[in-house]
Amino acid sequence: MRIAVTGATGMVGGQVSRAALAAGHEVRAVTRPDPQRRGATLLVGGQPVPAVTASLTDSEALTRALRGCEALVHCAAVYAFGASRAGEVEQVNAEGTRAVLEAAVAAGVSRVVVTTSSVTCGSSLLPRTRSERDHLGTEPAPPYYASKVAQEQVALETGQRLGIPVVLALPTVVLGGPFTRLAPSNAIVLRYLLDPTRSTFAGGCNVVDARDVGVGHVALLEHGVAGERYLLGGEDVSWRMLHTLVSDLAGLPGPFAEMPAGSAWALSAAAEWVAGLQGATPLTTRDEASTVGRYYWYTSSKAHDLGYAARPARATVAASLAWLAVSLDLPRWAREGLRLHPEVRAARELVPAPLGAPTGTAGAGTAGAGAAGAGATGAGATGAGAAGAGAEGLSRRPRRSPPAWPRRRR
Template sequence: MTVVVTGATGLVGTQVCKVLVESGRSVVAAVRNEAQSPAGTEPRFARLDVPGSLVKAMSGGTSVIHCAAVYAYDESRQDEIEQVNVEGTRNVVRAAAEAGVPRVVVTSSSVTVGSSAGPVVRDESGRLGDEPVPAYFASKVRQERVAFETGAEYGVEVVVACPTVVLGGPSRRLVPSNAILLRYLLDPTRSTYPGGCNVVSAGDVARGHVLLADVGVPGERYLLGGENLSWRLLHATVADLAGVPGPYAEVPSSVAVAVAAASEFVASRLGSEPLATRDEALTIGRYYWYSHEKAAALGYSPGSARQAVAEALAWLLASDHLPRWVREGLQPMAEVRSARRLVPRPL
C-alpha cells in the first residue's frame, strides 16, 4: 500500500507522513522541493498547477491524502488562495483518476460547517450562513464542491476531512492557528475575546486523515476536532502552561479589527506576513464549536485541548517566531517541556 501525500511539508502534511511511516506504509511525499520531504518518505516532484507532475507523483499509489493548501487570511493573497485551494484540488482529483488511484482524502476546514452567535455545537450538516466569510473560508466551501464533483465525474472516491483549529509543530511557517497562541504571548494587555473555537492537535488530525483514507465513506465529510473552548478558557490555558498572567479584559471585535489593521500596516512596511488580519478579526465573537462524533464512530479519538496547546507551545518556544525577550519571561509548565520534540543531531 502506497499513500501519496500532497502538502507533505506543511503542518498537517508532515504529521500525516509521520503517522503513515510509523504504521509501516510506503509513503510518497509530493513536494516542490524534494530535499524538504519528511523522514522515511519517497520524495517526488509535483506542483498543483502542473497536472502532469501530479500524475507522475501518484503513479503506483493506492490512495492520496491531499493536504496542500494556502491557509491565510491575507486579502492580498485571494487569487493565490483560490488557485491553490480550489483549482489545485480539481487537478489533484483528476490526476488521481489518470494515475489509477481510487481514493482521495481532501483536507478542507471546519469553517465550511459555519459558526453560531452563541455556544452551539455544530455537525457536518451545517453550512456557512450570514457570518463573516473571509476569502479562505469561501475557498474551502468551493474546494469541497469541486472535489466531490470532480470525483463523481472521473470515478474517484473522495472523502473530505474538516479539521478545526490545528495546533502544534513542526511547521515551516507560522500558520494562523499557531499564531493565536503567539499573539497572546506578545500581548502586554493579556486580552481575550468573546466567542470560542474548537482546538485539536496536529497529530490527532493526522491520525484522523489516515483513518479516513482507510475507512471513510466516499462522498462524506468528517469534522476532525478536539475540545470546544471559549476564547477566555483557551487564553487561560495558554497563560497557565506558559507561566504568564491573565487573561484580563475581554476585547470586542471592533477593537480586534483596529489592532489587526495596525498589524497589517506594519507588516506591509516590513514586507512580512501580518500576525493578525482584519478578515480574521471579523470572526471574533462567533462560536466555532463542533462535534466530531461522526469521525469518532470510525475510531477517531483526539486528546485534550490542554495537550494540544502544550505541544504547540513546545514548538513555539524552540522556533524563531517567539522573540527572545518574550521567551525569557516565560515559565513553562512541565507539560510543555515534556511535549518538546527532541531531534538528534550529528556530533
C-alpha cells in the first residue's frame, strides 16, 4: 500500500514513516515548504523515500501531493502552548485537518488515520485510568487541548460527509527521537535536567516511546475501525516517578521537594515574561502549569486488541535522554554534569547517512520533533509540523554537528 504521511519530518511522522516501511508499505513524505531542505527525497531510517511539499492552506498542492496514494496518515499539526500561539494552533490543527481530508478525497485516497491527542480524553484529580469512552470536561484546558478536541470533531464529521473512513490515533506523552526541534514532550525531561532544585509535582502522566507510537499508527491504518478513537500510550507514572527515572538514568540526585501548583504557575509566568523580553520561546508556560496536580493516565487496551504494544516507562525515558544528551537544547554546563546510565547509551539507534547529502532526514537519523506533554510540565498530545509538516517545537537550532557523548564515571 502506498501511504502518504503529513508531518513526516516530525518525530511522530518520522516514526510512522519508518514503521510503514518496515511493514512493507511504500511511503510518500508530505512536508511543508522549507528552503533549507533540498531534493525530492527524505531519509527515513537511512532509507530514501519520495518527498513532496504542500502547505495545509494550499488545497491544490495537497491534492497533487496525495494523488496516487491509497492511504494517508495525517500527523502534521502545531504543538505549542501560550496565548501567542493560540490562534495558530486552532487554525492549523482543526481547519488544516479539514483541508487535508478534502484533498485526500479529491486525490482518491481510500483510508485515513488522523493523529490527535490523549488529552481529548480528559484528566482526573485522582489517580485513575481513563479510556476512549472519556472526554475532556470542565478541567483546565489550554487552547492546544481545545484544538485537538476540535480536530477530532472535524475529522469525523468531514470523513462522514465525504464518505472516507477516518480512524483517530490518540498518543499520550511521546518521548524519544529523533528530533531537530524541541517539542513540549521532551521538554518535560529537559526542564528537570535544568532545574537546580530537582523539584517534582503532584499528579502524573502516561509516557510512550515515539517508536511504539509509529508502529501503533500503522496498526490502526491496517486494522482500525473507521470512526473509532484509539489511545496509543505506554505506562502511567506519577510526576515523582518520572523525575526519579530521569535522575537515575542521568546520574543526578533527586527529586526532592514537591512544588505546589501555585508556585509552578508563578515560575511559568516568570519564564514567559523573560522569554518575551528576549524574543524567545519560553521553556514552560502558564497553560502547561495550569494542569499540575491532575492525572493524565490512560489505558491502551483497545489498541492492544489490534496488536499494539509499548515499552515500559524506564526504556521510554532512556530514549528521551539519549537524544537530549546530544541535543543543542541541553547547555554544556548541564551536559557535563550528566553521568548517563548504560541503558541511555543503548537506547539511541545509530543509522548511517552520507555526509553532506542534499536530502532531508526523518525516522532515525536526524529528524523532526513532535509529540506530547503537559503538566508544569504537562500532559499528552502530539505534534508534527505547522501548515504542512514537521513539528513546531520550542526552539529552532542552527545546523551543526552534535556534541560528544558525556562520559559516565565508574
